Amino acid sequence: MAKVSSTPRVKLYGFVLSHPVTTVRLALARKGIAYEQVNLRVGLHATQLRALGFATGTVPAMKIDGQKIQGSRQIIRALEELQPEPRLFPADPSLRIAVEDAERWGEETLQPIPRRLFRYVASTDASVREAVAEREGLPAPKLAARATAPLTKRMAAKVGADAEQVRADMNALPGLIRRVEQMLKDGTIGGEEPNAADFQIAPTIRVLMNLEDTAPIVLGSPVEEWARHLVPDYPADLPARLPADWTAPLRDAAAQRA
Numbered sequence: 001m002a003k004v005s006s007t008p009r010v011k012l013y014g015f016v017l018s019h020p021v022t023t024v025r026l027a028l029a030r031k032g033i034a035y036e037q038v039n040l041r042v043g044l045h046a047t048q049l050r051a052l053g054f055a056t057g058t059v060p061a062m063k064i065d066g067q068k069i070q071g072s073r074q075i076i077r078a079l080e081e082l083q084p085e086p087r088l089f090p091a092d093p094s095l096r097i098a099v100e101d102a103e104r105w106g107e108e109t110l111q112p113i114p115r116r117l118f119r120y121v122a123s124t125d126a127s128v129r130e131a132v133a134e135r136e137g138l139p140a141p142k143l144a145a146r147a148t149a150p151l152t153k154r155m156a157a158k159v160g161a162d163a164e165q166v167r168a169d170m171n172a173l174p175g176l177i178r179r180v181e182q183m184l185k186d187g188t189i190g191g192e193e194p195n196a197a198d199f200q201i202a203p204t205i206r207v208l209m210n211l212e213d214t215a216p217i218v219l220g221s222p223v224e225e226w227a228r229h230l231v232p233d234y235p236a237d238l239p240a241r242l243p244a245d246w247t248a249p250l251r252d253a254a255a256q257r258a
């Protein structure tokens with residue numbers, strides 16, 4: 001009789017520029033789980049996901065043997081259950097709480113910052129939309145930049161990416177980076193065995209490093225090397241687009257550190 005394979009069929013739905021998708025890819029690689037990546041089209045991905053039967057329109061989304069899961073933290077837990085080793089959460093209960101708290105903070109507080117920045121500039125600057133269209137391989141990028149203006153405004157509004165919020169984010173960022181530095185110091189992240197908090201936070205730091213507006217607060221800080229080690233390459237970058245006075249707190253904080 002033919003042997004029935006018990007290898008789970010894992011499909012990851014996302015796109016390469018998404019930092020929470022990178023979180024899931026890091027976990028899959030760490031666990032050595034084979035998977036198929038389905039690349040969705042940025043901007044249309046919410047509609048595509050709903051057409052595939054997912055409950056919400058966000059990536060990362062995953063099917064494990066047909067079972068649908070969404071959200072980076074939920075997917076990480078599903079992978080931990082699917083294949084417990086190497087583990088992504090410490091066995092010690094108090095260390096586990098620290099990692100879970102850091103992971104939640106990374107998802108809820110830090111992860112939205114580059115998303116809001118990017119959606120704000122994409123919704124207010126046609127040259128950003130044109131660059132995205134070029135990267136996506138669309139045939140007439142200038143035309144696409146005009147055609148996608150209403151969509152990018154809706155996407156910005158959906159995550160509250162307006163001038164006031166983005167400016168507040170830039171003011172908050174030096175403190176948030178200090179918090180990541182503290183996590184490195186106390187060993188919550190940055191250990192020999194990367195954990196779920198490493199995988200949640202490092203991709204966001206990596207994106208912030210590639211956005212010229214936010215790069216100064218990361219480059220040269222202790223978190224730079226850690227993030228580069230976990231995520232050596234990141235395909236997204238963006239020249240500075242925000243008014244210089246909005247990003248002054250980042251340069252000031254970096255100068256004080258030097």
Ligand SMILES: N[C@@H](CCC(=O)N[C@@H](CS)C(=O)NCC(=O)O)C(=O)O
Binds near residue numbers: 019107
């Ligand atoms: N916090 C969620 C957020 C996921 C999320 O917002 N993903 C973005 C791409 S980076 C998205 O798919 N947004 C869809 C939309 O806003 O329509 C997670 O970690 O999974």
